Amino acid sequence: MSIGHTLLGLLESGPRHGYDLKRAFDEKFGHDRPLHYGQVYSTMSRLLKNGLVEVDGIEAGGGPERKRYAITDAGITDVEQWLATPEKPEPYLQSTLYTKVVLALLTRRDAAEILDTQRSEHLRSMRILTDRKRKGDLADQLICDHALFHLEADLRWLELTAARLDKLREAVTR
Amino acid sequence: MTPPGSLLCAERLHKAYGPTVALDGAGFSIHPGEIVAVMGPSGSGKSTLLHCLAGIVTPDSGTITYDGRELSAMNDAQRSALRRSEFGFVFQFGQLVPELTCVENVALPLRLNGTPRKEAERAALSWLERLEVDDLAKKRPGEVSGGQGQRVAVARALVTRPRVLFADEPTGALDSLNGERVMELLTEAARATSAAVVLVTHEARVAAYSDREIVVRDGRSRDMEHAI
Numbered sequence: 579m580s581i582g583h584t585l586l587g588l589l590e591s592g593p594r595h596g597y598d599l600k601r602a603f604d605e606k607f608g609h610d611r612p613l614h615y616g617q618v619y620s621t622m623s624r625l626l627k628n629g630l631v632e633v634d635g636i637e638a639g640g641g642p643e644r645k646r647y648a649i650t651d652a653g654i655t656d657v658e659q660w661l662a663t664p665e666k667p668e669p670y671l672q673s674t675l676y677t678k679v680v681l682a683l684l685t686r687r688d689a690a691e692i693l694d695t696q697r698s699e700h701l702r703s704m705r706i707l708t709d710r711k712r713k714g715d716l717a718d719q720l721i722c723d724h725a726l727f728h729l730e731a732d733l734r735w736l737e738l739t740a741a742r743l744d745k746l747r748e749a750v751t752r
Numbered sequence: 753m754t755p756p757g758s759l760l761c762a763e764r765l766h767k768a769y770g771p772t773v774a775l776d777g778a779g780f781s782i783h784p785g786e787i788v789a790v791m792g793p794s795g796s797g798k799s800t801l802l803h804c805l806a807g808i809v810t811p812d813s814g815t816i817t818y819d820g821r822e823l824s825a826m827n828d829a830q831r832s833a834l835r836r837s838e839f840g841f842v843f844q845f846g847q848l849v850p851e852l853t854c855v856e857n858v859a860l861p862l863r864l865n866g867t868p869r870k871e872a873e874r875a876a877l878s879w880l881e882r883l884e885v886d887d888l889a890k891k892r893p894g895e896v897s898g899g900q901g902q903r904v905a906v907a908r909a910l911v912t913r914p915r916v917l918f919a920d921e922p923t924g925a926l927d928s929l930n931g932e933r934v935m936e937l938l939t940e941a942a943r944a945t946s947a948a949v950v951l952v953t954h955e956a957r958v959a960a961y962s963d964r965e966i967v968v969r970d971g972r973s974r975d976m977e978h979a980i
Contacts, residue, residue, distance in 0.1 A: 690969075694974060697967070697976075701960060701965060701976075704956060704959075704960035705960050707960070712936060740793075740969075741793055
């Protein structure tokens with residue numbers, strides 16, 4: 579995920595301090611990985627340098643100065659372009675799991691066992707996500723669904739590979 | 753060896769249909785209140801295992817013990833009584849009786865056990881409420897959607913408060929959203945009544961509602977809890 583673009587998008591509704599931005603980000607997008615303050619400030623200074631945000635005001639308090647950031651027209655255009663650009667689908671060819679299966683076959687180990695163990699590990703993650711989904715709100719459900727569908731896709735590949743192990747053995751040991 | 757505290761346990765099951773070997777030494781065990789997914793590719797023996805565990809099919813050899821009793825030592829009538837009073841069933845297609853209304857379908861297992869009609873239908877209605885389909889009570893199965901029908905089937909399976917619920921691809925005919933809701937309601941209701949659930953599925957998303965899984969391949973089973 580592009581943190582810069584996400585923070586810019588959050589600024590579109592009005593100027594905010596770095597701390598407010600972090601809070602809004604964590605609340606909406608940072609379920610597993612809240613932002614560090616350092617990440618927020620380094621991202622904001624990069625956006626500032628590139629003219630995508632500007633300092634809207636500075637509050638001097640007892641502690642360090644608090645800058646309030648506002649998005650610029652260039653920033654709005656940047657967010658718009660980012661949203662309109664599709665993400666590159668990643669086919670994950672040559673995954674670690676594929677390598678493990680082929681290596682197991684080449685070294686005459688039990689490849690089915692590797693697949694069974696991996697299925698179990700995937701299911702363990704899927705159980706945690708299913709439980710979290712059950713207890714969560716709609717945003718939680720959508721985030722968990724995304725992860726669940728990806729894990730499920732891995733598992734479908736795994737089942738198909740398990741069904742083709744004999745053929746794969748023939749092919750790789752020829 | 754039967755794991756201590758297990759409610760239903762099978763060991764070294766063999767079953768062949770003519771030259772086709774369906775089970776080749778499969779085992780299984782489940783504790784009260786536990787949800788166990790039985791996974792594996794089509795034709796691996798999952799459904800045969802479920803049918804043997806439920807006493808619907810008799811294995812050629814091996815032992816099945818339910819609550820300390822050997823299934824093979826029972827006659828057909830005793831196994832039938834066991835299925836009616838202690839087991840519940842949900843299949844891929846609801847298999848509701850088309851001539852009966854939904855509430856009558858759910859009340860049916862209680863009626864077969866001798867419960868008076870009013871009492872049976874009162875219990876049936878409370879299960880329909882639990883499965884969020886009480887508004888369908890007076891409708892016939894032909895008038896409800898696949899997802900609704902499957903919820904009615906779950907209510908029917910649980911109305912006798914079975915100790916074991918057998919579910920064979922319970923969401924196989926439903927779309928993702930309906931399938932998910934049926935699984936949520938089924939597992940919630942099973943946990944609330946401490947029923948053990950034997951959940952046959954080839955779908956990982958469905959298996960994710962279980963506590964653990966066993967994998968059946970070529971008639972042999974593997975308990976993944978003890979594999980890692």
